[in-house]
Amino acid sequence: MANLEHRDYLVRLASKNICDGVIEEPRMFFDYISIDTTSLTVPLMPANVGGVSVDLPVFAGHPNVFRNGERFPMRITHMTAAIRSISTTTDTPLIAEDILDSILLQITGHDNFYMARQFSPLPLWQNVPVAAPDIVTKSSASWTFARPYILSTRDTMKVTLYLEEALGADLYQDVNVTFHGIGMVSRRPYVLTGSVQFSGASDVGPTIVDIDRYRNDGGEPIVMTDMCINCGPLQGPSDPLYVANDPIGDIRNIRVQVRQQGNGTNVDWAAGPIGSEALAGCPAALCGVTSGRVLVHEFPGDGLIWEPGEGISLAVQNTTITPSSDDIGDVLIGLFGYIAIPG
Amino acid sequence: MANGLLYEPRSFWSIQRTTANAPTTDLALGQPTVIQFNRDHFTNGSPYPITLTRMALAAPNYTFRQFGDGLGTGLTPDTAINFYNSSDILNACKILISAPQRQHYSRHRVPLFSFTARPNAEPGMDFSPDAGATYSSGLFGINRLAFDRPLIMPRLGSIEFDLGGFQRPGVTVVDTDGIANVRYSILYEQEGGLFSGMARTRSNQQLITANYNTAGTSDGETMVNPDAIGEGGFYYSDGFNPQGILGTNNAGFPPANRMSARLFDQQESSRSGDNKFLGMSVALDQIGYDEALQTSVTPGVVGAPINPLSMRIASRIRTINGGSGYYWWRPGAPLALVLDTITPALVFDLLEPITLGPGDTLDVELEVPPGISVDLEGTVQVTPHPQVGISFNGFAAIEG
Numbered sequence: 001m002a003n004l005e006h007r008d009y010l011v012r013l014a015s016k017n018i019c020d021g022v023i024e025e026p027r028m029f030f031d032y033i034s035i036d037t038t039s040l041t042v043p044l045m046p047a048n049v050g051g052v053s054v055d056l057p058v059f060a061g062h063p064n065v066f067r068n069g070e071r072f073p074m075r076i077t078h079m080t081a082a083i084r085s086i087s088t089t090t091d092t093p094l095i096a097e098d099i100l101d102s103i104l105l106q107i108t109g110h111d112n113f114y115m116a117r118q119f120s121p122l123p124l125w126q127n128v129p130v131a132a133p134d135i136v137t138k139s140s141a142s143w144t145f146a147r148p149y150i151l152s153t154r155d156t157m158k159v160t161l162y163l164e165e166a167l168g169a170d171l172y173q174d175v176n177v178t179f180h181g182i183g184m185v186s187r188r189p190y191v192l193t194g195s196v197q198f199s200g201a202s203d204v205g206p207t208i209v210d211i212d213r214y215r216n217d218g219g220e221p222i223v224m225t226d227m228c229i230n231c232g233p234l235q236g237p238s239d240p241l242y243v244a245n246d247p248i249g250d251i252r253n254i255r256v257q258v259r260q261q262g263n264g265t266n267v268d269w270a271a272g273p274i275g276s277e278a279l280a281g282c283p284a285a286l287c288g289v290t291s292g293r294v295l296v297h298e299f300p301g302d303g304l305i306w307e308p309g310e311g312i313s314l315a316v317q318n319t320t321i322t323p324s325s326d327d328i329g330d331v332l333i334g335l336f337g338y339i340a341i342p343g
Numbered sequence: 344m345a346n347g348l349l350y351e352p353r354s355f356w357s358i359q360r361t362t363a364n365a366p367t368t369d370l371a372l373g374q375p376t377v378i379q380f381n382r383d384h385f386t387n388g389s390p391y392p393i394t395l396t397r398m399a400l401a402a403p404n405y406t407f408r409q410f411g412d413g414l415g416t417g418l419t420p421d422t423a424i425n426f427y428n429s430s431d432i433l434n435a436c437k438i439l440i441s442a443p444q445r446q447h448y449s450r451h452r453v454p455l456f457s458f459t460a461r462p463n464a465e466p467g468m469d470f471s472p473d474a475g476a477t478y479s480s481g482l483f484g485i486n487r488l489a490f491d492r493p494l495i496m497p498r499l500g501s502i503e504f505d506l507g508g509f510q511r512p513g514v515t516v517v518d519t520d521g522i523a524n525v526r527y528s529i530l531y532e533q534e535g536g537l538f539s540g541m542a543r544t545r546s547n548q549q550l551i552t553a554n555y556n557t558a559g560t561s562d563g564e565t566m567v568n569p570d571a572i573g574e575g576g577f578y579y580s581d582g583f584n585p586q587g588i589l590g591t592n593n594a595g596f597p598p599a600n601r602m603s604a605r606l607f608d609q610q611e612s613s614r615s616g617d618n619k620f621l622g623m624s625v626a627l628d629q630i631g632y633d634e635a636l637q638t639s640v641t642p643g644v645v646g647a648p649i650n651p652l653s654m655r656i657a658s659r660i661r662t663i664n665g666g667s668g669y670y671w672w673r674p675g676a677p678l679a680l681v682l683d684t685i686t687p688a689l690v691f692d693l694l695e696p697i698t699l700g701p702g703d704t705l706d707v708e709l710e711v712p713p714g715i716s717v718d719l720e721g722t723v724q725v726t727p728h729p730q731v732g733i734s735f736n737g738f739a740a741i742e743g
Binding site: 097098099100101102104107109110112113114115116117118119120121122123124126127129130131132134137293294295299300301302303304319 | 462464465467479481482483485532536537539542543544546621622628629630685
């Protein structure tokens with residue numbers, strides 16, 4: 001559907017009839033929910049695990065994270081989910097990624113349940129295949145916006161990057177963020193890309209990509225359609241084995257915040273948790289709405305339409321009965337869509 | 344609904360296993376083997392026309408996806424049976440599809456991977472924090488079918504879905520995570536509600552399996568080869584059927600592996616009017632299975648990518664109290680072949696749909712390579728026994 005909408009948009013663009021009086025700008029919401037089953041501070045709920053009835057803890061997200069806190073309506077089109085696997089200098093995540101299979105999810109909005117009253121395993125939520133080949137999927141996340149936004153002349157993007165985990169001493173890593181678009185008048189393609197380099201054992205950001213890399217210096221507005229984040233491989237002169245063994249970066253180690261400067265709302269695109277640990281920047285893996293290493297659910301129909309103040313809340317269960325060190329961590333959930341502002 | 348037709352998903356499927364011609368030391372003289380799939384498996388035996396829009400291919404029932412550890416280290420097979428002892432055998436086969444007396448889909452047999460694959464896989468799983476288990480079967484364990492046309496069911500209509508068991512290939516499950524068994528979850532997507540969509544589900548049920556060792560030919564803890572290649576290690580050498588899957592236990596579809604009409608009806612029970620279903624998904628949580636397999640399989644390669652169990656588990660489904668009441672496919676189809684929107688199988692969108700009227704059929708031929716020599720000195724000869732599954736998927740148009 002997104003492609004059709006994009007095509008329709010381009011048809012209207014070609015006929016110079018795009019002025020519907022609405023500015024649209026991408027938005028991403030994200031939260032992390034602990035699945036530490038050793039905790040006793042969470043409510044229990046009966047569940048059926050492998051044919052055995054057990055009481056499992058329910059881990060609820062903060063009710064104010066997935067909520068429209070702005071003054072204009074939003075449309076949420078996709079949900080993504082992943083395990084917060086933290087990469088270390090050895091490129092070995094701390095928890096098993098496939099633990100996702102054992103996590104159940106329930107969405108509540110206006111006291112209605114989605115998809116069902118029962119908690120449903122996260123894999124069942126995936127209704128969009130998004131996997132590129134492993135070598136791409138592991139290091140990249142791509143998002144084709146449900147509705148493009150306009151980068152006006154002299155506008156630019158402020159892209160802030162963070163690392164989940166610092167690299168080792170003498171190691172460095174390049175992270176790239178690229179935006180794709182089409183000239184509103186010329187219809188020529190634009191590819192605006194910038195990168196930063198993290199290095200050493202203490203550098204976790206925030207690091208802002210040079211805003212000149214995204215500046216629209218041309219004579220026409222650009223219809224921006226895609227965003228792609230890529231994490232380069234670990235490199236380091238003192239230990240070239242990092243490159244030789246695995247010349248693929250790990251997108252899960254990156255977090256990103258985006259803001260359009262100039263026209264538009266001038267508001268950060270990503271809104272995250274406001275609870276115990278406020279994460280600055282959306283985990284980049286969650287941004288793989290179109291292509292990435294993440295579970296993607298496309299909401300049916302028009303998706304979630306949020307008036308100002310509206311939202312949903314989430315709860316998850318970890319059905320791993322006997323948790324091991326592999327099974328304790330965070331589930332990352334992201335919602336992606338756009339805000340519509342009367343021009 | 345304006346045309347008065349109901350639409351239900353349909354699939355024709357078949358599996359063939361064959362023995363290649365004997366290997367020869369002179370590869371140039373090796374002759375491929377050509378066999379024909381059972382025509383009855385592709386015959387429309389229902390009174391309704393069936394339109395096929397997609398084709399799926401898979402090498403089902405192998406334990407591993409590929410020989411080796413997946414890291415490209417170029418391991419030499421320890422024994423002859425380890426060569427082609429995985430589902431990558433699909434690379435070596437060719438196929439010819441024909442509608443009798445009407446049209447050949449191709450004039451010659453073409454390699455299976457020559458069809459343009461639709462991107463429908465889930466992300467690969469290329470690490471694990473556990474030593475020695477660098478691969479598992481996949482990240483999500485999901486199979487999904489988005490219906491070609493919405494399935495309209497009356498208020499009291501139900502869907503009954505069964506999963507078969509499978510033979511655990513000699514795994515003595517020692518599972519530190521406490522997930523000793525494979526678990527399955529089923530979900531039907533339905534239109535309506537505040538969120539424009541909702542679901543009926545059965546989650547986290549234990550999948551009843553049959554332990555390979557109970558079938559009587561294994562020597563206790565020491566497994567015989569679980570794969571199609573192994574000598575005497577594969578009971579159901581011809582075809583893939585629920586009886587064979589469960590070995591000595593002929594209960595092909597155990598009741599515990601069913602999402603019954605009763606469970607189906609209990610959800611959204613207060614809803615009025617027709618129900619419009621858009622798709623269905625099955626998730627198989629095989630984390631414990633993967634971990635156990637990685638540490639216990641003798642003839643395998645530690646770290647070798649494991650096949651998703653959707654390549655080993657049979658299925659059947661039908662509507663009850665509404666719809667046609669026919670099974671959507673011949674009972675016993677591997678999940679990967681019939682739930683093909685997200686699947687580990689290779690899926691190809693037919694360039695033009697094929698409509699089979701009542702009694703119509705398709706011809707499908709399979710060509711497997713001759714035996715070859717595999718070790719460095721050329722002294723070990725292998726006679727592969729490829730097992731290839733194919734399905735044609737689409738929908739039936741039923742007069743309402």
